Amino acid sequence: MLRIHFTDPDLGRTRLAARPDPLWEIAASLHRLQSRKGAWAFAGWSRMARQRLREKKLDRQVRDILLRLYPRAEYFPDFLTPAGALDGFDAGVEAILATPPRRILQEVTTLDRTVGAPPWVGRLVEPSARRELVGLLRAYHEAVVVPYEEVALAKLEAERAARCRGLLDGGVDGMLSGLGPMMRWRPPVLEVSYPTQAADRDLHLHGRGLTLVPSYFNWAEPVAFADPELPPVLWYSMLHEPPAAGVDDPGKPLTALLGRARAVALHAAAAGATTGEIARAAGVSASSASRHATALRDAGLVTTVRHGPAVLHTLTPVGASMLRAAAARRRPGPLAPA
Structure with a gap:
C-alpha cells in the first residue's frame, strides 16, 4: 500500500497529464511481455510486438537488456522513467542522458539488492553506455509503442473527460474519488494498492501537488517513484474493458x-x-x-x-x-x- 498525503495546497496543484508518458509506456509494455495479467486486453498488441521485435532483430536485446533493467518486480530504477518524459520522448531520453552518475549508481545498486542486476548494469554511469541504451529504447518505442499511440491517446482523452466530470461535480475531491478501483481517496490521503511484494510506504507531497498519469500499458499496477524527493508522479491504469456487444461483429x-x-x-x-x-x-x-x-x-x-x-x-x-x-x-x- 502506498499512502499519498495531501495538504490543502497540494489539492490545488494536482493535475492530470494531457498525453501519455512515452518512457513509462515503454516500461509498462515491457511488463506486459513478462506477465499474463490482462493478457486478453493485450493479445493483439502482444502478437504484433513479438513479431515486430523479431523482424527488426530486437528480440535478443530486449530480452537480455531491457527486461533485465525493467523487471516486473517491486523495483526498477527511477531514472529510466523521468518526469520530463511528460514533455515527449526526446525530452525524456535527454533526462536519462543527463542523469548524474552518482544517482545512477545508487539506483542500480538498489536494483541489484532488490531483485538482482546483470553485471554490465554498472556501465550505465558512462555517457556512452547511456547513449546506447537510449538508442535501444528509441528502436523499441518505434517498433511496438508508436503503432498503438492513437489507441492510447483515445483512451487517455476519454479518461480525462471522465476525471473532468468528477472535478466539475465535486472539485478535486470528486476527481480523486473516481480513480478506483486500485485507489481509494480518504481525505487527506490517497491510498494506492501496490503489488503485494512491495512494502507499505508513505509519500508526503509537502505542497508539491501530484501529477496523475493514465497509462495504456499499465495493468492494475499503479506506481510512483521510489525516491520521495523526486517530483510526485503517479502512473495508473486506464482499465480496459471487453468491447460492447455488436461493436466488432456485424452480425451482433x-x-x-x-x-x-x-x-x-x-x-x-x-x-x-x-x-x-x-x-x-x-x-x-x-x-x-x-x-x-x-x-x-x-x-x-x-x-x-x-x-x-x-x-x-x-x-x-x-x-x-x-x-x-x-x-x-x-x-x-x-x-x-x-
Whole structure:
C-alpha cells in the first residue's frame, strides 16, 4: 500500500497529464511481455510486438537488456522513467542522458539488492553506455509503442473527460474519488494498492501537488517513484474493458440495428467522447464521426455539450439502457484486445 498525503495546497496543484508518458509506456509494455495479467486486453498488441521485435532483430536485446533493467518486480530504477518524459520522448531520453552518475549508481545498486542486476548494469554511469541504451529504447518505442499511440491517446482523452466530470461535480475531491478501483481517496490521503511484494510506504507531497498519469500499458499496477524527493508522479491504469456487444461483429444485434460506426460511437460515449475520439475509435473521418454523433443525438441516445472548441458526447438514459441490454445478450466467448 502506498499512502499519498495531501495538504490543502497540494489539492490545488494536482493535475492530470494531457498525453501519455512515452518512457513509462515503454516500461509498462515491457511488463506486459513478462506477465499474463490482462493478457486478453493485450493479445493483439502482444502478437504484433513479438513479431515486430523479431523482424527488426530486437528480440535478443530486449530480452537480455531491457527486461533485465525493467523487471516486473517491486523495483526498477527511477531514472529510466523521468518526469520530463511528460514533455515527449526526446525530452525524456535527454533526462536519462543527463542523469548524474552518482544517482545512477545508487539506483542500480538498489536494483541489484532488490531483485538482482546483470553485471554490465554498472556501465550505465558512462555517457556512452547511456547513449546506447537510449538508442535501444528509441528502436523499441518505434517498433511496438508508436503503432498503438492513437489507441492510447483515445483512451487517455476519454479518461480525462471522465476525471473532468468528477472535478466539475465535486472539485478535486470528486476527481480523486473516481480513480478506483486500485485507489481509494480518504481525505487527506490517497491510498494506492501496490503489488503485494512491495512494502507499505508513505509519500508526503509537502505542497508539491501530484501529477496523475493514465497509462495504456499499465495493468492494475499503479506506481510512483521510489525516491520521495523526486517530483510526485503517479502512473495508473486506464482499465480496459471487453468491447460492447455488436461493436466488432456485424452480425451482433447492436451493429445490425445501428451500423458498425454508430455502434462504436455509442460505446465510446459511455465514457464520454469527443468527436475526434469517436472518429479514431470507429476508424472514420471527423466529419463522418460528427454525422454519426448527430444521428445518435437526434435519436435521443447521446447528448452533446460544447467545451471550448470541442464537444463532449455522453449517453442519455435511453442510450445507457440500450448498451446494457446489448451487453446482457452477449454470449460467453474469447475476449478481444482493447
